[in-house]
Amino acid sequence: MKITDVTVTEFSLGALKTPYWNSIIRTTSKGFSRIEVHTDEGITGMSFGGHRSHVTGRFKDLLVGQDPLNAEACWDRLYAHNRKPVAKGEYISAIGVIDIALWDLRGKTLNQPCWKLLGGHRQRVPVYAAGGYYEGTGADDDKGIAGLVAEMTGFLEHGYRAVKMKVGWPGAGLKHDAERVRAVREAIGPDKDLLVDVNNAWDATTAIRFGRMIEKYEPYWLEEPTPADDYRGQAAICAALDTPVASGENEFTRWGFRDLIEAKAVDIVQADPRTCGGFTEWLKIAALSSAYHLPMAPHGGPHVGAHCVGAVSNGLIVESYVHSIQSHLNEFVQPPNIAGGYVTLPDRPGLGLVWEEDAIQRRARG
Numbered sequence: 001m002k003i004t005d006v007t008v009t010e011f012s013l014g015a016l017k018t019p020y021w022n023s024i025i026r027t028t029s030k031g032f033s034r035i036e037v038h039t040d041e042g043i044t045g046m047s048f049g050g051h052r053s054h055v056t057g058r059f060k061d062l063l064v065g066q067d068p069l070n071a072e073a074c075w076d077r078l079y080a081h082n083r084k085p086v087a088k089g090e091y092i093s094a095i096g097v098i099d100i101a102l103w104d105l106r107g108k109t110l111n112q113p114c115w116k117l118l119g120g121h122r123q124r125v126p127v128y129a130a131g132g133y134y135e136g137t138g139a140d141d142d143k144g145i146a147g148l149v150a151e152m153t154g155f156l157e158h159g160y161r162a163v164k165m166k167v168g169w170p171g172a173g174l175k176h177d178a179e180r181v182r183a184v185r186e187a188i189g190p191d192k193d194l195l196v197d198v199n200n201a202w203d204a205t206t207a208i209r210f211g212r213m214i215e216k217y218e219p220y221w222l223e224e225p226t227p228a229d230d231y232r233g234q235a236a237i238c239a240a241l242d243t244p245v246a247s248g249e250n251e252f253t254r255w256g257f258r259d260l261i262e263a264k265a266v267d268i269v270q271a272d273p274r275t276c277g278g279f280t281e282w283l284k285i286a287a288l289s290s291a292y293h294l295p296m297a298p299h300g301g302p303h304v305g306a307h308c309v310g311a312v313s314n315g316l317i318v319e320s321y322v323h324s325i326q327s328h329l330n331e332f333v334q335p336p337n338i339a340g341g342y343v344t345l346p347d348r349p350g351l352g353l354v355w356e357e358d359a360i361q362r363r364a365r366g
């Protein structure tokens, strides 16, 4: 079997009626893209989240003619055949999206789901609902505490047992963010898990101060409290707080995670299968983490991430946006099976994605 082509379908979904933001990034519009790897046997691997520039560059030339079942050889070509290999950045994420499409292709070729091919640990994996953004069309958070509470309790009605909210927007301030956390904890009750995400907004001193303010609300984790390259600051937070620090969605490759872990700057490893360099690289990071007794909680959605959690023995929980403000994806690919706080992974081959092909083609025509 040989790879014959790599293509991408990409389109904009236009402006959002209600923009939303985390501590640092305001989202005002949405898009969709799908990468396809074609073969001479008529089997096509697909993943979503890539960009046209990833394919029109050297990636296609490096893969055409290769045997897609040679996972390490394909990854190594994409990584090592760059002019000056670097272990971080957009180039690695681009490899990641193509690597995941290649695993979809491998699964379809071998008639096995990715979670089994990648390791095969369990078919039902814990999932949390990610949301709790600040929202509005102006400078203020129009959602307010009442809107936040309604959103979080709404996730429970969809069967989630763990929910995640944002903190750290300078417009909120520490006291108001602590009040938001208190309100959500009171609303969801003591038995559900509450995850708190800072999105890199703070220095270590601020994060420790806030961590102590909300400790009584029993956060499941405090996520990305400092900028992604502040290993030293994040290590200080890990040492100071009882609350585990989750981090890694902005980290790349086994070498980046080696440094993050060796710095004692992470308790829960959130390697994003796309960002970190694909399933091939994610498995190496999971193995490295297991040697330090650290659990894996992949960032970036359940369609791809649940396969990671289901593959390895140190998989903890996967993120889900399918019932949140980011659910625009549901128009193009059916949501995974989520019920009772778990994703049940498909028996279908590869990623097992069910594409809404008519909607994709209609949008692609513009």
Ligand SMILES: [Mg+2]
Pocket: 197, 199, 223, 224, 249, 299
């Ligand atoms: Mg995050």
